[in-house]
Amino acid sequence: MPDPSSLVIADLREEGQELDRLVGDLAPEEWTSPTPAKGWTVAHQIAHLEWTDQAALLALTDADGFARRIEEALAAPDDFVDQGAERGAALPPAELLARWRRARTGLDAALAAADGTARFPWFGPPMKAASMASARLMETWAHGQDVADALGVTRKPTSRLYHVARIGVRARDYAYAVRGLAAPAAEFRVELVSPDGTETWTYGPADAPQKVTGPALDFCLLVTQRAHRADLAVTAEGAEADHWLDIAQAFAGPAGDGRAPRV
Template sequence: MVDIDAIVDDLDAERADLDEAVAGLDSRGWRSPTPAEGLTIACQIAHLNWTDELVLRAIASPAEFAGGTEGVLAPPDATDAINAGAEFVNAGTRQRSEWPKDKLLAAWRDSAAELSRTLRALPRGTRIPWFAPRPLSAAAMASSRLMEIWAHGQDVFDALSLTREPTRRLMHVARLGVRSRDFAYQLRGMVPPEREFRVELRAPGGEVWCWGPEDAAERVEGSALDFALVATQRLHRHDSDLVARGEAPEAWLAIAQAYAGPVGSGRPRLGPPEGLPGGG
């Protein structure tokens, strides 16, 4: 049985780490650019606040949520829905990113606290409509929100040149990265491999997290941190410690995407391939 309280506890802890990183910023730091093209730290927090409020709207009134998003949940196909949903979210993010720091930070804290309370109280079996191929359970939504905070938080930590110690909460991000394998292919109009891969990741605590058949020949191995960074497109696959055994897992790592957003370009290489000066 899924322990929703434990997942939301992790969600709250992830958010608290990010809050601590941004709370003391002055106005100049608040407007600092992040590695995500065109997004400042203010934009990152605005995105999290706005999407928190959208989740609350979706929970409170699913039909009104669908109508309020002007049909972006039901374009002709899933890719169109993802793209339309992203533009809808981006419009709200841009507007809120112009708010004064104190106003936006307070709004984010309030929406985050309300969302956590709401997710804990949802009746078992509740499904939440979202910008995803299908509605999400409360546990899946909590994990998804944690992944969003962790990924956007990575942009903020990078912008501030801060090191964030990995925690066991990476399990949520890694699990989403594994479970979204087929979605990453479908989003690009590609046919997913029929075979399951074996994924074995070294957790921050030293244990190994595993998914997929134990005897699978095609597999991915490496650290949970690097897998999470690659799956959220915060690190280029070839700058990671991940080892792909087989052509299909290698191709997957190039497109892995744990979030329900449009196809992105991801992060550029930090350096040229080994043995090929200048990347030739």
């Protein structure tokens, strides 16, 4: 059986390649297209991914360099993410694209070479290489969705969403904590239909009274806050599960504003 770490690294590679195909042939003016993220263009989205991929590469290969990155973040806790995106978005599109490609290539190699049992520093708790790859995939997919929305492109969902969904489930308690709320003590049951309709991805006890069901794509859009709950076919059984769907987030950082309903 293949090493799970190698599988998620390969999936991250494929996720980056898919987004690369989406932006690789854009005209310079298309890089300035506004995305659903307020104030962010297509260039901002790719610049953010390049910045964060570089940070992950530092975490894996250069502890001192990553410590300096942490110091930069602490010096501007409210806008260091936006600052990184602004700097990258100001570059000529060809240079930004080349930088992102180099960052992805370097990160891919570092993840493959990393000790699978070691934990590496991050902006939150330290992570193993496989968890870092999953987190990078989640972000690449989510920001890729912003780019696709900006360009009017509908992407075909893939089995790689398994990693995004898993993070969304595992981050349940974080969504409460970041809002200063106490998380429910008991696990929820989550049942998601895979993108090809051939599987059901399940999490939590089968007999849990609090339950969430729906298409995996819709759940991933919900937990990455790329669509409003009202526009998605994700349903809850139980008051606690229902509340979670209103606040769920798979990403680290402050509680996001999410998206407005389409209607």
